[in-house]
Amino acid sequence: METATLQEIDTTVKAWLQEARTLVYQCMQNDLTVEQKTGRLDLVTNVDKQVEQLLRGKIKTLMPTAKIIGEENDHGQIKSMVGAVWFIDPIDGTMNFIKQRDDFAIMLALYIDNQPILGWIMDVTKNHIYHGGPQLGVWRDDEKLPVPADITLNDGLIELSASRLVANEMHFEEIAKMSSGVRIIGSAGISFIKVLEGKAVGYASKMKPWDFAAAKVLLETNKILVTTIDGKEIDMLLSSTVLSATASAHMQIVQLQQP
Numbered sequence: 260m261e262t263a264t265l266q267e268i269d270t271t272v273k274a275w276l277q278e279a280r281t282l283v284y285q286c287m288q289n290d291l292t293v294e295q296k297t298g299r300l301d302l303v304t305n306v307d308k309q310v311e312q313l314l315r316g317k318i319k320t321l322m323p324t325a326k327i328i329g330e331e332n333d334h335g336q337i338k339s340m341v342g343a344v345w346f347i348d349p350i351d352g353t354m355n356f357i358k359q360r361d362d363f364a365i366m367l368a369l370y371i372d373n374q375p376i377l378g379w380i381m382d383v384t385k386n387h388i389y390h391g392g393p394q395l396g397v398w399r400d401d402e403k404l405p406v407p408a409d410i411t412l413n414d415g416l417i418e419l420s421a422s423r424l425v426a427n428e429m430h431f432e433e434i435a436k437m438s439s440g441v442r443i444i445g446s447a448g449i450s451f452i453k454v455l456e457g458k459a460v461g462y463a464s465k466m467k468p469w470d471f472a473a474a475k476v477l478l479e480t481n482k483i484l485v486t487t488i489d490g491k492e493i494d495m496l497l498s499s500t501v502l503s504a505t506a507s508a509h510m511q512i513v514q515l516q517q518p
Contacts, residue, residue, distance in 0.1 A: 352446025
């Protein structure tokens, strides 16, 4: 796809995200409807559903034949990454959104034939959009982001999943002890932003495709590795424990997973 076309799509999607942000704040002024999906810690709101509906409509107008994998609708029906595939996470960090009204994101990604093309992460409360891809570079709004320094796990902060850390699954406790400190935010999108900005050397958590699709585009563009926690290639249609990290930190964490 030509760079000019990618820039047009990027500009268009950034406008969608501003429209979605306006919708979020309009809904926040009214009663919030909260439902459980699989339990009391897995929640969905009317805002999640309305934002996804808005973005699905925009995508279908822009690319009528594209497949869409969204958190709240029909994601299990997509069985192939052939052609154009969009990923939508309408409110990433729903618990934060409900309890704090802070530290939540809206995320979108475009892949073509399983190749990462463009990604967008909006920090909704700060009103920053992290966007770009392999042909455009990575940007925060209108500022191009540099490639983060290749810092080791020992010398950097690490973003981790609270549940994995508490249960000490996949050596999360050892990862934490090796690092300079652990940070837990509760939003994949906001945690990925810390890695993009070089404020953390990595982030590891169990995630579904819409949780990591946008970040994978942006992070890999800026030389951050994104794999399963044992260093394998990610299947874009499956849940995985995903590790994104600088090359040095990635090597240290993957080595911990070896028998």
